[in-house]
Amino acid sequence: MNINELKKKFPNENACRRFFESVIWADGRKCPHCKCQKSYLLKSASVKPGTYECSRCKRQFTVTNKESDP
Numbered sequence: 001m002n003i004n005e006l007k008k009k010f011p012n013e014n015a016c017r018r019f020f021e022s023v024i025w026a027d028g029r030k031c032p033h034c035k036c037q038k039s040y041l042l043k044s045a046s047v048k049p050g051t052y053e054c055s056r057c058k059r060q061f062t063v064t065n066k067e068s069d070p
Contacts, residue, residue, distance in 0.1 A: 017050045020063045033059045 001009075010016045021029070030037050031054035038055035050062050 013049070017063060021050075024063050031057060031059065032061050033057050 010019065028037055029039055029052065031039055031052075034054060034057040036054050036056035039052040039061075040055065042051045042053055042060065047060070048062065051060050052062065053060050
């Protein structure tokens with residue numbers, strides 16, 4: 001794959017994040033803290049895009065790193 005093909009496949013940060021989520025969480029999203037499979041996307045200007053909150057332990061995480069407690 002050359003750089004132009006890469007830019008077409010991943011034109012922005014959201015496209016890159018969706019790709020990583022599909023690969024890393026191929027069997028479903030799982031909280032890295034408590035391993036619960038129920039979480040929801042946080043949609044607030046005060047959180048980093050792609051941040052999820054676990055329904056069980058309430059801790060936040062992204063596909064690329066663990067977040068600290070809210």
